[in-house]
Amino acid sequence: MSSDEVLRVDVPPPELRPYEIRVRAGILDELPARAAAAAPAAAYAVVMPDDVAALYGERVRDALNQAGLRAELLVIPAGEAHKTRATWAAVTDRMLALRFGRDSAVIAIGGGVTGDVAGFVAATYMRGVPCVQVPTTLLAMIDASVGGKTGVDTDAGKNLVGAFHSPRLVLVDPLVLRTLPQAELRAGMAEAVKHGAIADEAYFAWITSHADSLLALEAESLEHLISRSVELKAGIAAEDPYERGRRAILNFGHTVGHALELQAGYAMPHGFAVAAGMVAEAALGEAAGVTEGGTRARIVDALQALGLPSASPVPADATALIAAMRLDKKARAAEPRFALLERIGQAAAAPAGGWTHTVAADVLERTLTQAAEGDPVV
Secondary structure: OOOOOOOOOOOOOOOOOOOEEEEEOOHHHHHHHHHHOOOOOOOEEEEEEEEHHHHHHHHHHHHHOOOOHHHHHEEEOOOHOOOOHHHHHHHHHHHHHHHOOOOOEEEEEOHHHHHHHHHHHHHHHOOOOOOEEEEEEEEHHHHOOOOOOOEEEEEEEEEEEEEEOOOOEEEOOOOOOOOEEEEEHHHHHHHHHHHHHHHHHHHHHHHHHHHHHHOOOOOHHHHHHHHHHHHHHHHHHHOOOOOHHHHHHHHHHHHHHHHHHHHOOOOOOOHHHHHHHHHHHHHHHHOOOOOOOOHHHHHHHHHHHHOOOOOOOOOOOHHHHHHHHHOOOOOOOOEEEOOOOOOOOEOOOOOOOOOOEEEHHHHHHHHHHHHHHHOOOO
């Protein structure tokens, strides 16, 4: 080979691959067989938050052991405040101490925090081991477990350190939602509203009209909600796996929402922050002439039907919010960018290409000040 000859090696990305998402009541009992088939391994690190471990820890570990699989339960603190590099390091160190090798796998059982942390562990442990996701919150079922994004938060903002790493399998058992606190159930509904808002007006309307049966945990309504949201998000994620194009529309409500979470010290549920963020960003879109008039009001109606806030549940400051948004992953040259709607069911493409928009500074500050105060935005 001469010194000026170029050798090209095309290697398919190992971190993103097709995988199954199975939704069915009672499917948690099939975890040992399905994990062994989808992610065969010499040992399984079962990562759970402490509150979920109290309900399912021994049951899951014993079921895996009885199936002849070596399984170790690794319990992490619950809550967004523990979605950190310290928790990632603690899980990784524990796996090393237990002598997990490259032939091991991770099973994440919990909400979005657990899925993100455990998924990040799987993405980085021994340069990558298989992962099975078993979401136990509605938010994780319809959002965090779909798309292969993993990561942790830092003092500078949410999800700023992470990796793309597809699970080998996602098992969704709606029955586990019976143990979910009502506030967390509602928080998950916010993401479903977002899916309808960006991609399916009929689904958006269905959620609003079925709010009572959803909050009552009626099985048929829940299975439809989970399945349709998964279909919508999975379709968008498959089209743009590395979030370089249209997948950015999934961030509707999240630029403001993440800033609210950061300002609150992650003390508010993620779904509540996204709910307030969607209202604020719909108002931004209307003020900027991007979003059809009346869109914000329709989102407020849907959120209120589900018992979700339409403004930040904690005091918020527009200046601090904008400062936080400058560190958001979508920001460019420290200028905040937003995924906006054209109307309910249709995200708005940016005039210069892409799917994120800038908003004039005066419009941004005025609209966020009104949204933070919970005032009507005109």
